[in-house]
Amino acid sequence: MEKMKLIAGILVFGSLWGFSECIIGSVLRDYNLPAGAIMTGVFALGLMVMSRMLYRQRGMQLGMGLVAGTLRLFNPMGGCFICSAIAIMAEGVLFEILWYKISLDMHELQRPRLSASMGIVTSYCIYVGGYIVTQVLTPVLSSAGFYLQNLVFFIPQILASGLLAAILGGITLPAVLATQKLDIAMKDKLYYPITIGISLVCWLTVVANTIFILNV
Amino acid sequence: MGKEKLIPLVAIAVLLIGSLSSIYVYATQIDSESIDIDGQEYSIDELFFIVGEKTIETSAEEIFTGIALDETILYVGISNPEDHDYTLIGSDGYQKTVKWENMENGVLTKERRSIFSELPKAFRVRDIVKIEVN
Numbered sequence: 001m002e003k004m005k006l007i008a009g010i011l012v013f014g015s016l017w018g019f020s021e022c023i024i025g026s027v028l029r030d031y032n033l034p035a036g037a038i039m040t041g042v043f044a045l046g047l048m049v050m051s052r053m054l055y056r057q058r059g060m061q062l063g064m065g066l067v068a069g070t071l072r073l074f075n076p077m078g079g080c081f082i083c084s085a086i087a088i089m090a091e092g093v094l095f096e097i098l099w100y101k102i103s104l105d106m107h108e109l110q111r112p113r114l115s116a117s118m119g120i121v122t123s124y125c126i127y128v129g130g131y132i133v134t135q136v137l138t139p140v141l142s143s144a145g146f147y148l149q150n151l152v153f154f155i156p157q158i159l160a161s162g163l164l165a166a167i168l169g170g171i172t173l174p175a176v177l178a179t180q181k182l183d184i185a186m187k188d189k190l191y192y193p194i195t196i197g198i199s200l201v202c203w204l205t206v207v208a209n210t211i212f213i214l215n216v
Numbered sequence: 217m218g219k220e221k222l223i224p225l226v227a228i229a230v231l232l233i234g235s236l237s238s239i240y241v242y243a244t245q246i247d248s249e250s251i252d253i254d255g256q257e258y259s260i261d262e263l264f265f266i267v268g269e270k271t272i273e274t275s276a277e278e279i280f281t282g283i284a285l286d287e288t289i290l291y292v293g294i295s296n297p298e299d300h301d302y303t304l305i306g307s308d309g310y311q312k313t314v315k316w317e318n319m320e321n322g323v324l325t326k327e328r329r330s331i332f333s334e335l336p337k338a339f340r341v342r343d344i345v346k347i348e349v350n
Contacts, residue, residue: 082336101219108219117227124230138338139312147313150303157309160241163234170227 005191010060012195013051014067017044019202021068021088022075023209034164040091040127041168044068045119048095049176056104058096065092075206083138087130094126106177115174123169128162246307251328252346253292260328267291272323272333280331282323289319294349301350304330307343313350314339 020043028035048061069089072081098121102108109115135154139146217225250257267283274280289297298316305311314322314332318339322332328344 083338114220114223117224120227121223121230124234134338138336142335142339144312144314144318144332144335144339147301147303150311150313153305154310156237156240156244159233159237163231163238166227166230166234 006055006057006060007063008192008195008199009051009055010063011067011199013047013060014064015071015199015202017047017064017088018068018071019206020047021072021084022206025084026075034161036087036131037127037161037164038168040130041123041165042172044088044091044126045095045123045169046172046176048092049173050179052099052104053106053176053180058100058104061095061099062092065089065095068092071203071206074203075210082141083134086137087134090130090133091126094129095122098122098125109173109177112174115177116170119169119171119173120166121169122173124162124166127165128158131158131161241308244309246309246345248307248345251344253288254294254347254349256292260324260326263288263324264326270323272321272331274331274333280323280325282325282331285319285322285324285330286316288324289347289349303346303348303350304341304344305346305348306341307345310341312339312341 021039024043025035025039028038048064051060051064065088069085069092072085072088075081102118109118132151132155135151135158136146139150250259251263263283267287269281270284270287271279271281285302286297289302294300297319301313301315302319303311303313312330314335318332318335321334322330324330324344328342330339330341330344332339
């Protein structure tokens with residue numbers, strides 16, 4: 001695959017992920033909904049699987065996590081934005097590890113039982129893993145420092161909160177794989193204007209939203 | 217074992233871990249209206265009556281008012297407070313340990329939530345039921 005095309009893909013899918021975390025995630029938090037589990041089980045997993053399906057490239061989801069995490073840092077509203085940014089980046093890394101043995105055409109996930117199971121496993125592991133990574137790294141980056149006992153005592157809560165993400169992942173992955181049959185194709189001429197345009201809209205919306213809220 | 221068998225088995229294990237953890241968390245949730253500070257019980261109203269209120273501004277320019285955490289510790293009678301660490305524990309088991317210099321920049325709100333002006337939001341422990349002096 002052409003390198004520039006892949007970079008544009010990472011940018012657009014990463015931006016969409018970051019945009020959903022910042023804007024939709026904030027709305028979910030305002031309504032006291034479990035934003036973290038919903039964001040991971042629906043948006044993060046959905047976008048990472050979709051990009052793997054369309055581009056068939058390993059390493060792309062790691063790049064998407066970095067783009068989305070960076071975008072999250074531009075939006076200091078709605079929960080701990082440093083924690084969220086770290087968790088998003090960790091989710092990209094964990095997805096790559098979990099999907100390393102899955103073929104690029106995903107032929108082993110064609111049966112609904114397997115795609116739903118893989119959705120459950122992936123969503124739960126990236127959510128719980130991301131949560132644990134952020135519980136370690138956020139204190140390390142602050143003046144308070146990291147205390148292992150803080151994490152150990154909170155592990156049951158983290159494992160419990162991943163259940164919703166797992167259930168959502170079990171629905172999201174088969175739903176995304178079902179779109180394979182739609183055979184979506186884009187004209188080469190339109191590829192760069194569309195990907196860069198969508199990425200720009202995502203970034204400008206998040207930055208404008210931040211400026212607007214800070215000035216209110 | 218092939219992927220066809222392994223993936224569903226791991227999925228079942230994951231769902232079991234999540235479910236059992238949820239049951240454990242629900243069963244061990246602490247339901248208390250008071251705060252245990254170094255072994256002594258206080259109600260939030262009592263603390264607000266005794267300890268002076270202060271307003272802090274966070275790095276995200278948010279403003280919070282509550283009782284000063286450092287004054288609360290001094291009121292409880294902890295000697296050499298700068299030599300200790302302080303673990304704030306929420307009713308759901310969430311806990312964060314901070315240093316004295318963090319306590320000096322922190323407040324406890326009426327909703328029993330800790331806010332520190334210079335620490336990330338991860339240090340905002342909700343429904344605090346205990347403050348341990350280490």
